[in-house]
Amino acid sequence: MLEPIKKNWRILLLLVVVVAASVALFAPQFGPETAPGENASEAQQGITNLQYGLDLAGGTRVRAPLLGHTATGVDFGGDQPTDVAQNVADELDGVPVRDVGANAEEGAVEVTDSSVTESEFQAAMDASGYAYEDVRSGVTQETRDVAENVIQGKINEAGLSGGSVQQVQSISGEYFILVEVPGQDRSDVIDLLEERGTVQIDIAYPTDNGTEVQEAVLTQDDFDEIGTAAESERGPGAYVPVTVRNTASDGSQSPAHEFQQAVVDRGFPSAYSSNAAQCDYGENPDDVSNPCLLLTVDGEVVNSFGMDSDLAASMDRGTWADTGNFRLTTGEFESAQTISINLRAGALPAELDISGQGTSSTISATQGENFRTYSLITGILAVFAVAGMVFLRYREPRVALPMIVTALAEVYALLGFAALVSYPLELAVIAGFIAVVGTGVDDLVIIADEVMSEGDVNSRKVFDSRFRRAFWVIGAAAATTIIAMSPLMVLSLGDLSGFAIFTILGVLIGVLITRPAYGDILRRLLTVR
Template sequence: MIDAIKRNWRVGLLVVAVLGATIVLFTPMFAPDPGAEGIGNGTDTGSADGITNLQFGLDLDGGTRIRAPLVGYTATDVEFNGDDPATVASNVAGQLSNTTSTGVNAELDDPSEGGTGAVEVTDANVSETEFTAAIEAAGYAYDGVRPGVTEETLEATIEVIEGKINEAGLSGGSVREIVDASGRSFVLIEVPGEDRNDVEELIAERGTVRIDIFIPNDGNGTRNRAVVTQDDFENVGTASRSDGGGSYVPVSIVDTAPAGEPTPAQQLQQAIGQANQQAGNPGTDGWKCAANPADRGKCAGDYTQSEEPRLLLVVNDRVVNDFGMDGGLLQSMVQGTWANDPGFRLTTGAGEDSFQRAQQISINLRAGALPAELGEGSSSYISPTQGEQFKTYSLIIGILSVFAVAGMVFLRYREPKVALPMVVTALTEVYTLLGFAALLGYPLDLAVIAGFIAVVGTGVDDLVIIADEVMSEGDVSSKTVFDSRFRRAFWVIGAAAATTIIAMSPLMVLSLGDLSGFAIFTILGVLIGVLVTRPAYGDILRMLLTDR
């Protein structure tokens, strides 16, 4: 008995795989967490079906999918000629008549490489020809210009959209980057159970943001509310790194108003001057976190403990950041000259997380406005009813494929002891693969279902190769003869599996949307087949066909 178990341990491994898949599929401890992340797309985009722990994507659950590029152009390997990124962006923007300085962004890649970096324009009104002409007119050499934006802007856009989806309470929504065959990046937005128009309106919707002023007054601080409101922001740039190691976000305030009324920039300038006077601050060194020169730059963590005024960034009625003010900027406001060119930087100081904080500030200031507009792409909506139909059709197709394979196998061999184990083994392979899908939290969609069907086809092909090889030369009652023939068949199967894995690997590695799911589960199925089910089928055949 023990010798038989040792000889047929591969069958035992198959049983263990089936039991493991059963536990993962039906045990509550493996039930999906709505907030958990999966390998498929960075977030859980599907919902469990209530019976198993499987999750379904938009194709089978219903919802909206939007796929679009970001509008803009990026010049690569731009020689900054020693200029800082803000100066480069300003010089290039100065050569464009139909955009503002915050419509152009510059990012220094590595100062040690001669001061080269990337320059992008995110204004939809600027053409590629105009952009290249502006860079050349500004005196900067560059390697080339490509459609799209920088990776930083792409990440910021994804984070803005994710924030909108989360704030709206849309569970299971996901936003990620995908890349087409030409290497161009797209933003893929998937929101289960929501209508397409609602999702598009959500993306375009702006939040509530304003700037308040905190004024210390004999230890009892007061807040001058809403000195800058949502509509007063004219432009908000993307986060940039400064030469000193810190980071900043460039912003500007509207400097126009109806005749006889002060502009928003003038109103902010006046409010700053009044706050400075009320706090009794001469303003020569700007607003710091503490009055003691030795402690300046060391914020207490709570703006209410500051000894000097602070600018407060308020998003949806919640203070998310507070800022001091540079001495030169404060002087220009006190003297009344700043409103003539109402731009300034919100800085985050030095530190490892400086740039990340600047990115978050930029996102907050945009109040839901995307760093770059979504261009023309594709969008689709699958109703929940249609998703249920797709589930039913997928199940029917799967059953039909199994019966079709079983019928062909019986017609080919006319021996139940050869054909029946073949069909059962193929089904256990699919069942084990479903267990992996539940374990990984990968939502099933039509592409994944197609991968399952491909696995059934390639799996049965391999099992047919095994059966033909061991039975093609007559008597196979000897275990030694069987093992010899099985090894020859397994070499052919192994080579075919390696070819499939190599062919599918680029689709799995590249972010090519639905093709990634197809490739991932085809490769997983091939690996399960080569490592578990094919060897187990060989052991089953040996037990049934040999007697010595």
């Protein structure tokens, strides 16, 4: 029993790989993960678990830089990065410190407020007293990494299945954020990306000189738990349930206690002692009669509201901060959804320049379906072309048929891998599959030619000697291919990385699994002793 397994373990390994690929392709548990707000049928794109990228499913591609300016080679003079950011922000008129960042490791200071010009930033750096080497357009690597994670979070929270985000670099050295969302219209994707998503709570309160506003009483970082948007139970409108953090790591007051104290100081308990009191900020923002909470997104007030009398009383007693439960109310359910997405994903550290240097394109679902059809036809034609040439070359089914079956098993294994890791199939990946078929058959032809170069081979010892010679050639060719493709795989070159990844993976599967299995098949068919 063990002897046949030992002699044919390479063929058995190929069969195991084919079975594993079948499981990854068709087993429901390996299907695409369901994103929030999406049901399982929407996530599944067909009878297989394969996911299609923008080229084959249709959708929207957006490529845009992050707006900002960065001073490089900055001498911090022993100051902490937070102090450096504050000092530079003080020299920029109307720019909050959250839009200025300092990175000691990179020796860089950046401003991400799109209204600040390069000359204004240079003047602020000069006025702050920090020496620097140069000021360039763009932001730091750290900011790009944060932006990439935030945008991916926005896509996931919005339930846009299959969306991807990556950083790409142009020939001139400029960095762009590339966003691809299959199956979505351009307007929906642009609406999601154009907002930085900075959410905060302000307090507008009456004074002798009119309305004053206390800004950023609560910010995104102050929320501990964020619920999903829901319709209001008391009439029109919607809300997002949140929990304000009631602990502080540095020994100071927690955000919940600070918010509670601000509400009490601005007179909410007395103004809203009964539920009859109303917030009139929307009617007359410059002269409110009662304090109001302002829900602000990206600097614009999206809603203003008063406070329930029981909530105001609990804050006056000082007990509300123990739980920190709160509702961010909006006039429309869509606004509540947007706020929930922004809070969960976080705020973009810089604005995307979509309307300026950015570009966007849309592929319709019909066009994507046509691309899938054409790709399938191209693959079938490639297989028939290869099969025809192999039969013309050898005119012997026992040599040619295993060659074609082995090459197809290689592609099948790659499809199984793509399904297993949920890698979206693009035209470049399909091109990689076709390249794998070509290189794979080339290697199998080398094996067949070497084994049959000196006439029929009956001895397995002679076969093994000739096969080893052929395998050295194949191994050297595989190493050359891997070395040549590696830069395409690691560099940010968009679709070319998918082509390189699957070409390299196909070469490795070929060298480690399919070529040895083909050798064992030939050995069984061509030798008798």
